[in-house]
Amino acid sequence: MRANNHKLWFEAHRGQYEEDVKAPMLALLADLEPEFGPARRVSRPNRDIRFSADKSPYKLNIYADVERGGYVALDAEGLVAAGGRYMVDDVQLKRLREAVAADRPGKQLVALVAALRKKGYEVEGQDLKRVPSPYPQDHPRADLLRHKRLFYWKRWPVEAWIATPKARERVAQVWRDGRDLEAWMAKHL
Numbered sequence: 001m002r003a004n005n006h007k008l009w010f011e012a013h014r015g016q017y018e019e020d021v022k023a024p025m026l027a028l029l030a031d032l033e034p035e036f037g038p039a040r041r042v043s044r045p046n047r048d049i050r051f052s053a054d055k056s057p058y059k060l061n062i063y064a065d066v067e068r069g070g071y072v073a074l075d076a077e078g079l080v081a082a083g084g085r086y087m088v089d090d091v092q093l094k095r096l097r098e099a100v101a102a103d104r105p106g107k108q109l110v111a112l113v114a115a116l117r118k119k120g121y122e123v124e125g126q127d128l129k130r131v132p133s134p135y136p137q138d139h140p141r142a143d144l145l146r147h148k149r150l151f152y153w154k155r156w157p158v159e160a161w162i163a164t165p166k167a168r169e170r171v172a173q174v175w176r177d178g179r180d181l182e183a184w185m186a187k188h189l
Contacts, residue, residue, distance in 0.1 A: 037067030084151030
């Protein structure tokens with residue numbers, strides 16, 4: 001797809017996309033549904049190119065998010081499972097920063113983030129260069145105050161297990177490991 005990202009090629013290979021990309025994702029989501037609920041959305045192959053300099057018409061991955069879990073994506077590089085809040089509105093961002101700055105919930109968040117990192121997760125949040133006002137630049141949780149969002153994720157390279165039930169278990173474990181952080185965010189955002 002990367003080398004042939006145009007309509008004629010995709011239409012000639014649509015069946016392969018349906019069988020080798022979309023069907024495995026839908027099967028994975030069906031396997032995860034009893035524990036994490038149904039998928040809220042599954043990506044379409046088409047890109048919205050209206051305002052993009054890159055006019056490639058098709059995405060190079062497929063992704064979905066589920067009701068009580070997180071996000072899962074599959075591409076030529078491998079499998080990604082994630083959770084947290086990738087996009088927050090202004091009100092949620094204000095609440096996030098207030099909770100981070102407050103002593104008890106802020107320390108709880110530090111512990112949750114540390115626990116995820118200890119298990120090998122990346123934890124990110126689109127950092128600002130400076131701590132936003134009204135918080136002091138030397139705040140003990142300045143690193144978290146600079147976040148504009150907060151999410152955790154794990155990526156695995158393409159290997160044979162991706163096409164087996166191990167994929168379901170690995171994705172499920174990511175979402176289970178993130179439950180405490182999800183609960184913290186649900187309470188404070």
